[in-house]
Amino acid sequence: MAHNGKLKGKVAIITASTDGIGFAIAERLAADGASVVVSSRKESNVTKAVEKLKASGYSVSGVVCHVSKASDRERLIKEAHEKFGGIDILVSNAAVNPAVGPVLESPEDIWDKIFEVNVKAAYLLSKEVLPYLRKRHGGSIVYVSSIAGFDPLGLLGVYSVSKTALLGLTKAAAKDLAPENIRVNCIAPGVVITKFSAGVSTSHCSFGIKTIGCYESLLALPKEISGVVSFLVSDDASYITGETIVASGGMTSRL
Template identity: 65%
Template structure:
């Protein structure tokens, strides 16, 4: 029997990159997985790819910053599968580059609304469902930038530090109920979202100089960490941020 057999998982921003790889891996490990993102066309394309692999998935359009769409996400999940065991909050935004003290207030608000506030609200709104099953899990996707801020991603980096704090605070509150809360802090992963960090030759060389393993990470490598964290293999782990960065500095 696969280790996530019978589990139901929601993965936000899961039509591409790390989110898609996590959704795919959880489904491969036996979970029924709800795939979501802001655009219906992206949801449909991702679901089609996963169903061609004979994986059990449901696609739901969801902009995590909109309360009515978050509500629909949970409602459709319960309507289809009858329960929820796992929430993976992966959605993130970074509409501008630059240092943290150069950030416009409107940009700061947008980054924190999506990266932190929406993650918090998803977790909060998932609890009535997670509490109905034993061994439920929440996983936030942070970043190595939450530990060691990137110069061009100042505000984004701070938002990812906040997710590490949210993980620790929520884990302590929910531990007595048997709900585990953990976090993944990916390094520089080969995705569309991270392209500015490695697409030019100079940026690529700079990125590799910071990674002791000497290569970029792959989305599937993050998926393995997520699957471990929500499985019984990690039954005594909560409140932790698992850094998967090829050896990049990861201490606050």
């Protein structure tokens, strides 16, 4: 990937970035000149991702960070600060979907787990990163939502509700932070070919509701999402805040 330098001098932390969409985002921001800190739960995944990005000559570091662990989030922020001298960009990408089923039949612990990782950790990490963005007199936060946040997918009710919550978090935080030159935006991907979507499509198949076949013509590669994130965190989007860009190949995006 050739550097175009539009993010030169910026430091980005990206959660859940050792695979799938998060890795593609890390790779693209690095290719565009940012120093990136990749992270996820498993050390071996972090090591592999860092090695891969370093082999391309990018400025990269990595740490283990399970987004719902406070000490891990602290370590992630510290890594960016110590290795690269500050933070300009946060991409909050981590999400889980531990179970499928009708939304109101979801066990409470599943609801709690999904909201803890997909929504609460995004809020907490943003809050914890804020002092660093303020030190730079501006910055950019991007949440990774989903097309399911607009139009709930089959039996992914609770996950879909958590993704709708991110649309609200984007709007609310953007209004608060606009006077400080901190922009908050969101991206809502359609169905992207990753391990996560493979798991989801398998679950759907077993419930006989929807299969990946429904989406075959709409499938995206992770790099079709990462370019949009790179735009959102760049100066090309300097007047854009509080927005969600839907990249879904035409899937319905009305709330």
